[in-house]
Amino acid sequence: MGSVVSFTILGLFTGAAYAIAASGLVLTYTTTRVFNIAHGALGMVMSFVFWDFSQRQGMPVWLALVLVLGVVAPATGWAIQRFVTRGLGDGPVSVALVVTVGLLVGCIGLATQVWPPATRVLPPFFNGSGFQVASTYVTAHQLITVLLAGVVALLLYLLLTKTQIGTAMRASVDNPELLRLFGGKPDRVAGMAWAIGTSLAALGGILLTPVIGLSYYDLTLLVINAYAAAMLGRLRSLPLTLAGAMGLGILQSFAVAYLPSDGLLSGIRSAMPALFLFAVIVLTPQAQLRIGQVKGVVSAPLPSRAKQLGAGAGLLTLVALLATSLPDDALLLVGTAATYAMVMLSLVLLTGYGGHVSLAQFTFAGVGALVYAKLGEPTLSGLVVAALVAAAVGAIVAVPVLRLTGLYLALSTLAFGLLMDKMIFQAEFAFGTNNSLQAERLSILGTSFSSLGGYVLIMTVFLVLMALVLLALRRGALGRLLIAMRDSPAACGTLGLDTRWFRVGLFALSAGMAGFAGGLFAGMRGTIGASDFQVLSSLPLLLLAVVFGVTSVTGAVLGGVGLTLLPVLQSSNPAFAGLIFAVVGFGAVALGRDPNGLANRLFTLGRTLRPRLPAARRTADVPEPDEVTEEVPAHVAS
Amino acid sequence: MSLLEVDDVVVRFGGVTAVDHASFAAEQGRVTGLIGPNGAGKTTCFDVISGLRRPTTGRVGFDGRDVTAISVHRRARRGMGRTFQRLEAFGSLSVADNVRAAVDIHRGLTGIAVPWRRSRTAQVGALLDRVGLSAYAADRADAIPTGIARLLELARCLAADPALLLLDEPSSGLNESETEAFGRLLRDLAAEGKGILMVEHDMDLVMSVCDEIHVLDFGSVIASGTPSHIRDNPAVQRAYLGQADTGQVA
Incomplete structure (x- = not known):
């Protein structure tokens, strides 16, 4: 009996931390329609920053917390919205996904570069204090986390329903263009949402770090837990997201407590968020086909058969x-x-x-x-x-x-x-x-x-x-x-x-x-x-x-060649391993809007050089009849 | 029994009722108009009929069967074709390839393995010819004028040889002579036995080609009848002219 209570409390604690992170995810997604896969990664980086401030530099915990949650995280979130994700919500989902995946990889690279792998400990808040509830010991950290989740929920509720910017946020969900026509500033609203969202990711990460450790990957994957929780509310409803997060936390805690620790079932403990997610998805009602505008996409040209065979033989x-x-x-x-x-x-x-x-x-x-x-x-x-x-x-x-x-x-x-x-x-x-x-x-x-x-x-x-x-x-x-x-x-x-x-x-x-x-x-x-x-x-x-x-x-x-050389490059420059990874991530952030990529630049390079060649040679260069080229203004980058 | 029967359909979005107990029908071999002021629920009705949206309550019957719970593509396979008010052409494909994709979908994906290229290419040519788009065959579909793109959507629909055509504002973007030719095409299609249900704002076109007209206002059918009957209906005039109650003036 006592163990049920204590595992429930443990579950409520992790659930509360998920809820905080998940509500940030919902906030950014609903206001800008960009799903931030890097949400957990940002929380991870912010947890490292918090560790750096409070442990390495020895700042008082409260000051470090205020600096991270009040300055570093919101500024980062605002900057990401302003310079990286702005406008992505109107484009194809695939582009937004690639760009935020780039952000995720970049965050991991950055963190490993700045804070190379080492043992780092982040003690819980008010370490050592706690109190007894019946036969269960509740730490102050756990209690604070649950209380914070409640405070965050309340503040978000007040923000969205009682303030002008909150009303604008809810309006921008439906139609940012209309909001602009009525004198609202969708960009400011979006920046604000990302600032708050990133702060919440940071808070969720910082609260969980004493439990799951200061790990590049575990904290990054927090996005899956947050996503699973948010899916219960179809990435829209904050109350359902909170319920989902709490449910997930408790399920996970019970899985640890009551499932065997070896054999096939042992994997369930760590796979619980994914399982929970699948269950929610199966229960989610059907989405309707969206009707939009004619949007053509420019693809890379298809090579002629002769060119294909030639290139294949060459390779x-x-x-x-x-x-x-x-x-x-x-x-x-x-x-x-x-x-x-x-x-x-x-x-x-x-x-x-x-x-x-x-x-x-x-x-x-x-x-x-x-x-x-x-x-x-x-x-x-x-x-x-x-x-x-x-x-x-x-x-x-x-x-x-x-x-x-x-x-x-x-x-x-x-x-x-x-x-x-x-x-x-x-x-x-x-x-x-x-x-x-x-x-x-x-x-x-x-x-x-x-x-x-x-x-x-x-x-x-x-x-x-x-x-x-x-x-x-x-x-x-x-x-x-x-x-x-x-x-x-x-x-x-x-x-x-x-x-x-x-x-x-x-x-x-x-x-x-x-x-x-x-x-x-x-x-x-x-x-x-x-x-x-x-x-x-x-x-x-x-x-x-x-x-x-x-x-x-x-x-x-x-x-394929690039991906093979990546680890080679990293192991020959161990001091910059993280940086190289970060370059790949942020490079994708920069280039992700054009899926035709560097290869297409190569193709078009030939075309831009061609007119400069003497006319006599150009006549021999008439495109073969079965060469398909598609050249019409791109909408991809818009 | 009518080809299409919309029976007591209600669609609510949150608190807004877009379609309010609408019932109407469209017959085989006839052109039926669906008109009404902006926001009357015409396109929502089309979405319900073609299966893109489930009605809150009510029933859609097609060709003697209840299709309310049937998916979009099954309705299409049973002989429903539609065009869109906000264009849904395949922008990255050429006009000819737009129609070709429709032919491929209709004739089945076996064409991927065993392409009967000749017969399919010939069919594409015939369809483009029929709607008068041959000159645009090689153009990309996101680079052609709106009116032309609407004709393209019609050609794409015709690839499946549907029994019922749902046309959402097909003539907007066409000039006068193109609209006339389009009206003749509609009459020809009806003469071949196809049923046509058309949402349209061009009253001259509606009055000249439709056999029957249903008028929607605030999601309800306020009048049904022949063009001359509809033209003289005071309720219709009120709906179009707003509060100025023509009945009282007269």
């Missing part, structure tokens, strides 16, 4: 040369780059062509690798089975969010990735804990590619084939439908297309491609583990795909 020749000359450790990098490029191709299909975002593409690759290794069938059919299982898993993720819109699908993939990380991948029946699952190298039609050079070459062959198939799809009916779906799902529906299942199919196809790459990767490495497919590595994957160009095959190949 194969290059890799063949490398395979004969490079030492094994460098060859492994080439193979890794080919794997990453294939996973990025799956993002080209899903994000570049389809406009949907997956935040867990490495998890699907992990499913493929796991199936390939466990199957012990190192043939083409084994590889195909691995891809099919990954595709099926992709469909399973997409089906529950069938009835919802793009943002929810993307966030569900993140939750799914965490779920797989914590519950499946690390389990004994999967990769196991010591990263030593064996996988054999592939053999095709009796030919075994046992040498690393040969294997890397065959991987490149698969990469080229995958790219050619993707381009053929893009050119054909499927490509047209993908664009049609991205431009107007409502019109597709009224023309008779089952938009939901089309989306599930697209998602499954993309997951299957990632799974295929994962299987090949397992064969190359020989031994693989859960750490090869962590969900958080999917975020830099997405970012680099977008930075290099998620609408083109070239972008995927360049991105």
Whole structure:
């Protein structure tokens, strides 16, 4: 009996901290329609700042708290709204997601650079004091947290209903343009919302830090808990968000108390937010297809068939040369780059062509690798089975969010990735804990590619084939439908297309491609583990795909190379490891508005140089008839 | 039995009642007009009929069946086509590819694997020709004038050979001669046996092509009848002219 009470109190405490963070998330999302995936990451950075002020510099706790919550956090939130996320709410959801993921990765990089990994302790408020309630000891920190959650709820209620700026906030939810016409200042309202929201993220993080530790990743992932809680109120209702947060806190606490600490169920404890989220999503009512404006998007030009084949042959020749000359450790990098490029191709299909975002593409690759290794069938059919299982898993993720819109699908993939990380991948029946699952190298039609050079070459062959198939799809009916779906799902529906299942199919196809790459990767490495497919590595994957160009095959190949070189660069400059990570994140923030990325700049570079060449040479350069170019003013960046 | 039956439909958004116990019908082979002042609930009615919005209460019958609970694409497959007041063309595709996508959706996705390119391309050409868009075939759909984009939406609808066409302000953005040609096209389509339900503000067009007209005001049907009947109806005049009560003046 006593334990039930004490675990409830513990749950109320964590729930209260989630509630504080979650209400900040709801505030920023409702006023600007930008879902801030970096919400938890900002809370993490602010917790580090608080630690720095109060522990390292020895400021009084109250002063540090006032400085962080009253100055640093609001200023950061305001600046982010002003310079990073402004206007994102009116654009495609995928762009807003990529930019805030960039922010998240940038925050992690920044924190590791400024505060390198070390043991840091943040004591709870009024450490050591507390009081006895029946048989349960309640710390002052816990009590303060619960009280603060109540105060925050009350203040937000008063702000939104009793003040002018609150009324403006609620108005800007419905129509910022109208608000501007009536003399309101939507930008000021949005800045204010982000300032308060970031303060709340900071407060939530600071309150939780004494319990979960000053960790880059755990605090960042707080956004999933906050999101799960906020989903109960459909990211809109603050009271339901509070209820969701409390419920989640208590469920999590009970899971710790009453579920066995070993076996499959042990993973549930850490996967509780993700499970809670799925449950809420399944219960969420259906979203309606949105009707909007004609919005064309400029995609990277499709290369002619001759160019495709030429580039493919060129890449194969290059890799063949490398395979004969490079030492094994460098060859492994080439193979890794080919794997990453294939996973990025799956993002080209899903994000570049389809406009949907997956935040867990490495998890699907992990499913493929796991199936390939466990199957012990190192043939083409084994590889195909691995891809099919990954595709099926992709469909399973997409089906529950069938009835919802793009943002929810993307966030569900993140939750799914965490779920797989914590519950499946690390389990004994999967990769196991010591990263030593064996996988054999592939053999095709009796030919075994046992040498690393040969294997890397065959991987490149698969990469080229995958790219050619993707381009053929893009050119054909499927490509047209993908664009049609991205431009107007409502019109597709009224023309008779089952938009939901089309989306599930697209998602499954993309997951299957990632799974295929994962299987090949397992064969190359020989031994693989859960750490090869962590969900958080999917975020830099997405970012680099977008930075290099998620609408083109070239972008995927360049991105694959970039993602491979990232850790190499980091380990050769350990002092700047965090900074390099931060550059990737903030680079994506800067470039995320143009999904055509650097690859497209390369393409257009050729076009801008061409007129300067002598006219005689230009006549020989007439575009081939089947070269498709789409050149019309972009709306992407607006 | 009518092709389309809207039966006692109510749509509420929070406290606002957009459609208030509206009942009306559209017949096969006839052009039916749905008119009313701005905000009367016409487009909301279209959303309910085509399945983009569930009514709060009420029923939609189509082709002898209750389709109220059926999804958007199933209604389309049963023969409902619609255009949008706020355009929903596929902006990144060319005009021809817009229609081609519609043909592909209608004929099934097997076309992805086995493209019967010739017959489909020919169908696209015929459809563009029919609405008079051949000259625009290669233009991107976000770069054509509004009126032309509306015709494009009509061509896209026709790809599925629907039994019922729901046209939301199809003539706005067309000039006088284009509107005349459009009126003839509507009569031709009706003569082929298609039912047409049209929301339209151009009264000349409505009065000249419609067989029957329903008038919505504040979400309710205030009058139904032939064009001449509607023109002389005092309640309709009141709805359009506001408080100046023409009945009392006369």
